[in-house]
Amino acid sequence: MTTLKQPCPSFSSPCIFAAGEMDAVPIKMLGMPLVVRISERFTLLRNASLTLLFFAFSLGALAQGTDAAQYAAGEKLFKGNCASCHKPDKDLTGPAMAGARARWEGKGDIYAWVKNSSAYLKTGNPYANELFAKWNKSVMTAQALNNEEIDAVLYYADNYVPPAGPKPPIDPNPKPEASSNWPWLVVIGLLLAVVAVSLSGVKSSLTNAVREAEGQEPLPDMTTGQKLRQWAWNNKGFATIIALFVVTFITLKLWDAAWVIGVYGGDEVEHYKPEQPINFPHSLHAGKVEAGNLAIDCQYCHSSAAKSKHAGIPTTNVCMNCHTAVSEGRSPEGTAEIQKIYAAAGWDPAALKYTGKIEPVKWVKVHNLPDHAYFNHSQHVNVGQLECQECHGPIDEKMDVAEQWAPLTMGWCIDCHNTKDVKMAGNGYYDEIMARLEETDMGHSELKKYLEDDKISVRELGGWECAKCHY
Numbered sequence: 001m002t003t004l005k006q007p008c009p010s011f012s013s014p015c016i017f018a019a020g021e022m023d024a025v026p027i028k029m030l031g032m033p034l035v036v037r038i039s040e041r042f043t044l045l046r047n048a049s050l051t052l053l054f055f056a057f058s059l060g061a062l063a064q065g066t067d068a069a070q071y072a073a074g075e076k077l078f079k080g081n082c083a084s085c086h087k088p089d090k091d092l093t094g095p096a097m098a099g100a101r102a103r104w105e106g107k108g109d110i111y112a113w114v115k116n117s118s119a120y121l122k123t124g125n126p127y128a129n130e131l132f133a134k135w136n137k138s139v140m141t142a143q144a145l146n147n148e149e150i151d152a153v154l155y156y157a158d159n160y161v162p163p164a165g166p167k168p169p170i171d172p173n174p175k176p177e178a179s180s181n182w183p184w185l186v187v188i189g190l191l192l193a194v195v196a197v198s199l200s201g202v203k204s205s206l207t208n209a210v211r212e213a214e215g216q217e218p219l220p221d222m223t224t225g226q227k228l229r230q231w232a233w234n235n236k237g238f239a240t241i242i243a244l245f246v247v248t249f250i251t252l253k254l255w256d257a258a259w260v261i262g263v264y265g266g267d268e269v270e271h272y273k274p275e276q277p278i279n280f281p282h283s284l285h286a287g288k289v290e291a292g293n294l295a296i297d298c299q300y301c302h303s304s305a306a307k308s309k310h311a312g313i314p315t316t317n318v319c320m321n322c323h324t325a326v327s328e329g330r331s332p333e334g335t336a337e338i339q340k341i342y343a344a345a346g347w348d349p350a351a352l353k354y355t356g357k358i359e360p361v362k363w364v365k366v367h368n369l370p371d372h373a374y375f376n377h378s379q380h381v382n383v384g385q386l387e388c389q390e391c392h393g394p395i396d397e398k399m400d401v402a403e404q405w406a407p408l409t410m411g412w413c414i415d416c417h418n419t420k421d422v423k424m425a426g427n428g429y430y431d432e433i434m435a436r437l438e439e440t441d442m443g444h445s446e447l448k449k450y451l452e453d454d455k456i457s458v459r460e461l462g463g464w465e466c467a468k469c470h471y
């Protein structure tokens, strides 16, 4: 029996045989390294798949590392009872809550403290008294929570994840979202691609091995592109379907993208938030008292919102109503910003008098409808009785300088006009319309039509007429 002159190094480079020996090579001899190679390929494949799978599972495990139910319960209790004085991760009126349990370990009874800190201070516990002194003897109000609830709050604080953007860290009722699935699709796609590439390698090795064994030339090496083209040629129907899918997908994506060209705000694109000459914190001035803010009414500063088309931006005189007395902010940066008001208003804080050198603040306009659209604040604030936040978002809760929250597209206006229930009762503006609807026959049948869905929408009163919004 003849043998190979040298072991076959690789199936992709043809082995060198002595002349005339080729047809005598037994399949078995070729089979040995083939099995080895295939098993090598499969080991590689298996390892790659296992690594990917492991990666995927460990990601899943990470996401479930915190107990979502406990976290959610703690978050609710924290927000309801503690958030006015505590933040999970930062000092506020009281210390940052994260790590509190560890700080109390072996030094006192944290449950007793939370339930009634004044009573606990009277027990003379040294740590509690030290803490009390350190926080300028501000009293922590007694909290009617049981031990389990306190555990939940502390658990929440210790595992607190700052919200990324407007979404909460762990959604207690997660809704399936297309966007949150795509990393998984990528992982699965990669996995499949690895499998496909490896299998096609195995297949061509096998084919070539068989061809060699049968004494034929091994197939020429093709580039991936060539292989793809050949495959598409051989599977025309399937290839057409795939091509159609790809084209439809891209068209839909482009169509979606076209809707938000030049649009700021809304759910899909970034909110417009230009830098302002003075870093004026809306949250501090207009935010809730319970959160340690000033709760100044929006219309104290935007005083024409209920009376005219524009809400208006306050002059520095309005700021100076308070800031003649308030020259310090909550941080050195805040204090520096207040100095800018003084520079603009021409106020000398040392001498406590105006110098007369005024330089108006050049605020950057945030919202801007195109000229062909007509929007009136008083119509919405006064007549429509809408809250500013319905259109401007949680400006008092989470915005420093203002940002554009809603997309301000025609679709946005029309959508609300279609769904919004107009508050007619006791609204002087509607007395006349109401009377006509109730007192004439035609009005009656009209009103019945309006009320089929138990409400009168803005649309039904003419809120979809082009001329109402377009000059």
Ligand code: HEC
Pocket: 077, 078, 081, 082, 083, 084, 085, 086, 093, 094, 095, 096, 097, 100, 101, 103, 104, 110, 114, 117, 131, 132, 133, 135, 136, 137, 138, 139, 140, 141, 143, 145, 150, 153
């Ligand atoms: C009215 C404000 C206020 C509220 C509401 C409040 N705390 Fe406090 N808390 C404080 C202050 C202030 C301190 C610092 C000690 C002091 O001055 O009494 C403190 C201290 C603590 C400490 C000790 C922290 C440390 O670093 O050792 C814990 C724990 C704590 N609070 C838990 C809670 C929990 C839980 C809630 C809600 C259920 C809550 N607090 C609600 C004001 C408050």
Ligand code: HEC
Pocket: 298, 299, 302, 305, 306, 309, 310, 311, 312, 313, 367, 368, 369, 375, 377, 380, 381, 386, 387, 388, 389, 390, 391, 392, 408
């Ligand atoms: C129905 C939606 C809606 C409501 C409610 C609303 N706004 Fe507006 N606001 C807008 C739109 C739209 C613009 C852009 C107007 C423009 O560019 O002509 C705007 C612009 C503004 C501006 C920029 C200056 C100006 O007047 O154009 C301020 C300030 C403002 N709003 C404050 C308020 C305040 C304060 C309230 C509540 C009292 C309020 N808005 C209620 C939709 C609303």
Ligand code: HEC
Pocket: 278, 279, 280, 281, 284, 285, 294, 296, 301, 314, 315, 316, 318, 319, 320, 321, 322, 323, 326, 328, 329, 330, 331, 333, 334, 335, 337, 338, 341
């Ligand atoms: C009704 C009173 C009042 C009015 C009006 C007012 N402020 Fe203030 N502002 C305050 C108080 C009080 C503080 C300090 C809050 C604190 O230290 O807790 C403050 C703080 C600030 C700070 C510092 C913020 C920080 O992070 O420390 C800036 C900047 C500021 N105001 C700008 C303005 C501007 C600009 C105007 C006018 C458009 C204005 N304020 C109008 C009461 C007012």
Ligand code: HEC
Pocket: 276, 280, 282, 285, 286, 296, 297, 298, 299, 300, 301, 302, 313, 314, 363, 364, 365, 366, 367, 368, 388, 389, 392, 395, 396, 400, 401, 402, 403
């Ligand atoms: C103490 C004064 C003050 C109060 C109170 C206040 N604002 Fe403002 N607001 C300003 C100033 C100053 C600006 C201009 C700087 C900026 O855009 O951040 C402004 C800007 C805005 C803008 C963007 C205007 C634009 O250029 O398009 C909106 C919208 C707005 N405020 C809404 C509100 C709402 C809603 C409230 C109540 C929750 C409120 N403001 C409370 C002073 C105030």
Ligand code: HEC
Pocket: 369, 373, 374, 375, 376, 379, 380, 383, 384, 386, 390, 391, 408, 409, 412, 413, 414, 416, 417, 420, 421, 422, 458, 461, 462, 463, 468, 469
């Ligand atoms: C959050 C809901 C909401 C949004 C958003 C909204 N509107 Fe309105 N709009 C109302 C309500 C409520 C009324 C009813 C007040 C009334 O009957 O005059 C109204 C009334 C109107 C009217 C008077 C209609 C009439 O029949 O007299 C006009 C004009 C108008 N809106 C324009 C706009 C424009 C332009 C936009 C977008 C830039 C817009 N609105 C966005 C709620 C909204």
Ligand code: HEC
Pocket: 369, 370, 373, 374, 408, 409, 410, 411, 413, 414, 417, 463, 464, 465, 466, 467, 468, 469, 470
């Ligand atoms: C409730 C108010 C409202 C009504 C009713 C309304 N529009 Fe508009 N329209 C707007 C606003 C605001 C814009 C500007 C925002 C934008 O460009 O998306 C606009 C923009 C447009 C544009 C320009 C589109 C662009 O991309 O710039 C056209 C065209 C238009 N409207 C036509 C109409 C016609 C036709 C009707 C009647 C069938 C109508 N509108 C009714 C509020 C309205």
